[in-house]
Amino acid sequence: MLKLPVYLDHNATTPCDPRVVEAMMPYFTQQFGNASSRTHSFGWQAEEAVEQAREQTAKLIGAEPKEIIFTSGATESDNLAIKGVFENYASKGNHIITVVTEHKAVLDTCKHIEKKGAEITYLGVNADGLINLTELEAAIKPKTVLIAIMYANNETGIIQPIKEIGALAKKHGILFFTDATQAVGKIHVDVNKDGIDMLALSAHKFYGPKGTGAIYLRRKNPRVKLAAQLDGGGHERGVRSGTLNVPGIVGLGKAAELAMEEMKNEAKRISILRDKLEEAFLRLGRTMVNGSRINRLPHVSNISFGELEGQSLMMSFHKDIAVSSGSACTSASMEPSYVLKAHGLSDELAHSSIRFSVGRFTTNEEIDYAIQTVTKAVMNKRELVRNILE
Numbered sequence: 001m002l003k004l005p006v007y008l009d010h011n012a013t014t015p016c017d018p019r020v021v022e023a024m025m026p027y028f029t030q031q032f033g034n035a036s037s038r039t040h041s042f043g044w045q046a047e048e049a050v051e052q053a054r055e056q057t058a059k060l061i062g063a064e065p066k067e068i069i070f071t072s073g074a075t076e077s078d079n080l081a082i083k084g085v086f087e088n089y090a091s092k093g094n095h096i097i098t099v100v101t102e103h104k105a106v107l108d109t110c111k112h113i114e115k116k117g118a119e120i121t122y123l124g125v126n127a128d129g130l131i132n133l134t135e136l137e138a139a140i141k142p143k144t145v146l147i148a149i150m151y152a153n154n155e156t157g158i159i160q161p162i163k164e165i166g167a168l169a170k171k172h173g174i175l176f177f178t179d180a181t182q183a184v185g186k187i188h189v190d191v192n193k194d195g196i197d198m199l200a201l202s203a204h205k206f207y208g209p210k211g212t213g214a215i216y217l218r219r220k221n222p223r224v225k226l227a228a229q230l231d232g233g234g235h236e237r238g239v240r241s242g243t244l245n246v247p248g249i250v251g252l253g254k255a256a257e258l259a260m261e262e263m264k265n266e267a268k269r270i271s272i273l274r275d276k277l278e279e280a281f282l283r284l285g286r287t288m289v290n291g292s293r294i295n296r297l298p299h300v301s302n303i304s305f306g307e308l309e310g311q312s313l314m315m316s317f318h319k320d321i322a323v324s325s326g327s328a329c330t331s332a333s334m335e336p337s338y339v340l341k342a343h344g345l346s347d348e349l350a351h352s353s354i355r356f357s358v359g360r361f362t363t364n365e366e367i368d369y370a371i372q373t374v375t376k377a378v379m380n381k382r383e384l385v386r387n388i389l390e
Helices: 018-027 041-061 074-088 104-114 133-139 162-172 246-282 310-315 338-342 347-351 364-389
Strands: 068-071 095-099 119-123 144-148 175-179 198-202 213-217 287-289 300-305 353-357
Touching: 018 246, 041 068, 041 198, 041 213, 041 246, 068 074, 074 095, 074 104, 074 144, 074 175, 074 198, 074 213, 095 104, 104 119, 119 133, 133 162, 144 162, 162 175, 246 287, 246 300, 246 353, 246 364, 300 310, 310 353, 310 364, 338 347, 347 353
Parallel strands: 095 119, 095 144, 144 175, 175 198
Antiparallel strands: 068 213, 198 213, 287 300, 300 353
């Protein structure tokens, strides 16, 4: 039986998998110890659980357990990577290269360190949302210390040429950081094959708990060293002090383990649902998919409904279908999406866009309902517009 509302906003957050919740529960009650308590069994149990989660998380991205540092989520990991490199590698240089379509957690962090003397180059993207590798290489300077480019975009799902970016960074002896929040757990990510030196991830994007994430820091060739942004206690090898969120970390580890096992089949299933949704809306006419339909995540579709305002359209079905007009972190803004504007879209087209993102628990019945409901809303709104114009 169809249960309303239908949730199609998995890029904002995913529901916690019941198997993840089950794994976490004992660490709230019976095994509630502090992982830094080294003098009794409560602490030992907590530490053991954390180290198991570290192994599970590392395995998901092809890293070593010691290369995983737990944080509160991707925003903290983004801040730690960018500010940590800027401060620690100041003697080598102050230039960082990023992209105009990055998440605000990266862009706002770059704006922050610009006030402290950093020089930031903001690369543009083409109509498909992809960077130009020639432009990237041309932007490199003797004082470039970091390339910060996201793996997959949160609004469009566009996947950047990560392996090629990693190779360019290696060629020039520059660190490469990627915010892989939307990619990890959805598609295969391998930090060694992709040449990634630092990577941010967040549990709640792949069916784990909110408030828990990690940063991957390469330990060899090169060994990445960051200036800590939180001091006190020397937790997480001195990189990120603070009492560890043991239940959350256990949940992150379990979510990573499940993603490893189910990601391939899951991606195949949800891409079929996404394509079904997308094709139905394209048949309405005056609609377009924003960004590349090839280099993208399997579950995301960003669609512009010509002649209509996205927020207004969403309000006509918001009680029955949960979708988004862009990033959950900037959805309160009435400005057109800066990501879509960077693709070359007009203000009008950018304002008419809606992001649909399906997930692990999305059913075919829910997709059919979404198609029916959104189609009806679009036709009604367009009829209203025509009547007003006449």
